[in-house]
Amino acid sequence: MRVTELGAAAPAHGHGHGSDDGHDHALDQGHGRVVELEEDILGANDALAAANRRALAEQEVLAVNLMSSPGSGKTTLLVRTLLDVGAELAMTVVEGDQETLLDAERIGATGTRVVQVNTGAGCHLDATMLARAMTALAPSPGSVMVVENVGNLVCPALFDLGEAARVVVMSVTEGADKPLKYPHMFRTADLVLLNKVDLLPYVDFDVATWTAAVERVRPGVEVLSVSATRGDGLDTWYAWLRAGIASRRGGTATSE
Ligand SMILES: Nc1nc2c(ncn2[C@@H]2O[C@H](COP(=O)(O)OP(=O)(O)OP(=O)(O)O)[C@@H](O)[C@H]2O)c(=O)[nH]1
Numbered sequence: 346m347r348v349t350e351l352g353a354a355a356p357a358h359g360h361g362h363g364s365d366d367g368h369d370h371a372l373d374q375g376h377g378r379v380v381e382l383e384e385d386i387l388g389a390n391d392a393l394a395a396a397n398r399r400a401l402a403e404q405e406v407l408a409v410n411l412m413s414s415p416g417s418g419k420t421t422l423l424v425r426t427l428l429d430v431g432a433e434l435a436m437t438v439v440e441g442d443q444e445t446l447l448d449a450e451r452i453g454a455t456g457t458r459v460v461q462v463n464t465g466a467g468c469h470l471d472a473t474m475l476a477r478a479m480t481a482l483a484p485s486p487g488s489v490m491v492v493e494n495v496g497n498l499v500c501p502a503l504f505d506l507g508e509a510a511r512v513v514v515m516s517v518t519e520g521a522d523k524p525l526k527y528p529h530m531f532r533t534a535d536l537v538l539l540n541k542v543d544l545l546p547y548v549d550f551d552v553a554t555w556t557a558a559v560e561r562v563r564p565g566v567e568v569l570s571v572s573a574t575r576g577d578g579l580d581t582w583y584a585w586l587r588a589g590i591a592s593r594r595g596g597t598a599t600s601e
């Protein structure tokens with residue numbers, strides 16, 4: 346059977362993190378003003394993200410942008426992380442969701458300081474939202490601030506928040522082809538976590554195929570297999586966080 350392929354008519358436009366992506370699905374040659382507006386929005390966001398990045402660097406706060414499709418296990422991983430190393434790393438959390446305080450309540454139950462940002466119809470956090478959350482949270486110098494973005498494998502990738510690192514979570518129930526189908530999310534990742542590996546015996550998910558797909562989209566990126574519920578791989582994830590905050594603190598070792 347022949348498959349007809351229709352690509353985006355106009356080139357995508359850049360945003361922070363040095364990628365070449367944009368909301369190109371809305372663009373075509375008959376919508377020049379839409380292109381301009383989009384560039385304005387992304388340009389304004391990038392300027393604010395740069396200000397956030399400067400402020401976070403000055404305060405020696407490590408900001409980690411945690412992204413995935415809905416339900417991959419971001420909050421579950423965070424809750425477990427906070428219980429295990431939250432005090433050691435002085436962690437705070439910004440929760441992004443379209444509606445509800447549900448995730449913030451799960452985080453708050455661990456005793457961690459958390460701010461919930463509701464985006465309403467919006468599909469991602471942006472740099473303005475993070476700036477407001479940073480003011481409300483006032484993370485302490487030398488701490489780790491994790492930002493759980495809105496569950497969405499597309500839009501959050503396009504908006505730089507001023508984070509120091511991007512962590513993409515994918516779970517084994519989503520299908521090994523997803524890095525190829527949603528490349529923008531993986532293309533700017535600093536770390537990719539494969540979650541729910543406890544379910545591997547029960548799902549049709551080929552880890553080698555998935556790993557090759559990640560490598561094709563983001564060559565050389567660090568990949569970790571984890572189970573937020575069973576605990577697999579979490580020590581390596583915590584070591585990654587410790588190394589990140591140690592370098593942010595100017596190379597001094599963190600307390601164990
Ligand atoms: N078996 C298994 N289930 C998991 C694991 N991690 C998370 N889950 C389950 O997956 C479901 C979704 O987890 P959440 O942590 O809410 O996912 P999320 O990415 O925060 O979801 P959104 O915030 O809605 O995008 C819950 O039922 C979790 O218990 C895991 O490692 N193994």
Ligand SMILES: [Mg+2]
Nearest residue numbers: 419420448493
């Ligand atoms: Mg969540």
